[in-house]
Amino acid sequence: MKILVADPVSEKGIALLQKEFAVDIQLQLSPDELMAIIGQYDALVVRSETKVTAPIIEAAERLKVIGRAGVGVDNIDVETATKKGIIVLNAPEGNTMAATEHTVAMLLALSRNIPQAYASMKAGKWERSKLMGVEVRGKTLGVFGLGRIGAGVAKRAIAMEMNVMAYDPYISAHQAKSLGVELAEIDEILAVADFVTLHLPLTVETRHLFNADRLAKLKPGARLVNCARGGIIDEAALAAALAAGKLAGAAIDVFGKEPIEADNPLLALDNVVLTPHLGASTAEAQIGVAVDVAVGISAALKGEPVTTAVNMAPIPRHVLDIIKPYLTLAEKMGCLAVHLAEGRISELQVEYNGEISGIDTKMLTTAVVKGVLNPILQERVNFVNAPGIVKTRGIKIREVKSKDTTHFANLITVRAATDKGETVVAGALFGKEEGRIVIIDGYRVDVEPKGWLLIGPHIDKPGIVGKVGTALGDNNINIVSMQVGRTVTTGTSIMVMAVEQDIPTPIMLKIKAVDGILDAKLVNLCGK
């Protein structure tokens, strides 16, 4: 498999990828150049420079994963990638400290005019009174976005004896309190903050959150720091507020258009501190994000669960450790259920019994859905696009959980309801890792979920299994394993034969015609 690295990424991450895959490094490609070659690659690694737009994703026929060696994925069309089943993953923690410290550096550079003093001295001047600063101690800092970086900045601001208020509707009051931060609404903060710092993602909601109206609400003489994303501030309005002296200054690391354009009005102002998107540019951060993204890409290309995917439900490592052995089993159960079901599936109910019911099982349910959809759809269905596709097909998904168990420590049951009835497939783990199908439509079985399976419910009387075996043997089809499952109540049994190959239709018809056979289905559990 081939990986394209399109932005500068630390050697350490590249070396990890090279151990397992072919890696091409091609930096500063134009959109057309990228479009022309992207079709050859299974994975793409970028930072913020390369714009991974819808046309590029559409042209990426083999692409399975886009890895962002950093946090913000606003340069990637995640929606288009999701529709195409492409995993988008990032490296959310590796550069947190770098961006946090850069923000603090910007805050202090802004309050003490350090860049202006440097430029003035380089010009041969000694301007002590012109470059009078302000202290941050005792001042109020308004933090917008109290996530990883926002919280780190808040902590450091508190250490510098600042009062910290924050706006973040997605964080609990308890979390904020434990940081020593007071949560407040936007306008409340704007009215009292001496300094404001932005740590939000760029989204539809946050684009131009700081427009002319909001900037006008800031306390006169306030100072603004933005090390998040340029698009969160209307740059023209900011430049106007700075030029008018409404704001005392701004420290900006990120811009609406990067690299910054020569006519950007901020460049003409003296009361600004500017850095060229350096928040993540430390030696430590670059190693951190490159290694993290390499680990994610490797997992994604090997079909293993990815903990840092942004277009899949996030899954904590400890939950992943518990569910990992069940993932293949769950998918095979979905595949078996769709093959056995008669009629149109309207609802899939996935039941979890035992201890497994106590954890987040969304990913396992998605594995079942993937197993159901893959055999019936042309397109590749994976963990990324399965939830969206199942919704568009009008299939309802239900999870039912109970700590109660009978014979198994943990049991997963898939019920596929159709317009003609219900198919039930249950599975469990034997030992720590071996998945087994243990119930098919009420019959107790013990089936390894792989390869070709011939499944035939029949009347519980002698000779039937032998006749089926003969039909296969006469046609040179080898039976790998065989078993019969029973129900006490109905006087019927089910035979499950693992065979080495596909069974041609005429032989299947012969098997179906055996006296006492109620049905016969051949299922291939190899998957796409």
Ligand SMILES: NC(=O)C1=CN([C@@H]2O[C@H](COP(=O)(O)OP(=O)(O)OC[C@H]3O[C@@H](n4cnc5c(N)ncnc54)[C@H](O)[C@@H]3O)[C@@H](O)[C@H]2O)C=CC1
């Ligand atoms: N300048 C640079 O080089 C770097 C910039 N960044 C940027 O910094 C920003 C923050 O990164 P992290 O702290 O790692 O992200 P994070 O995801 O940990 O934190 C973001 C916070 O914003 C909050 N939030 C989201 N939408 C919001 C809204 N509409 N209103 C208010 N709060 C909202 C979330 O609840 C979350 O707490 C991102 O934009 C990221 O791209 C990150 C690293 C380096």
Ligand SMILES: O=C(O)C(=O)COP(=O)(O)O
């Ligand atoms: O991680 C982020 O969101 C950043 O903004 C860092 O961007 P970069 O990787 O330095 O281009």
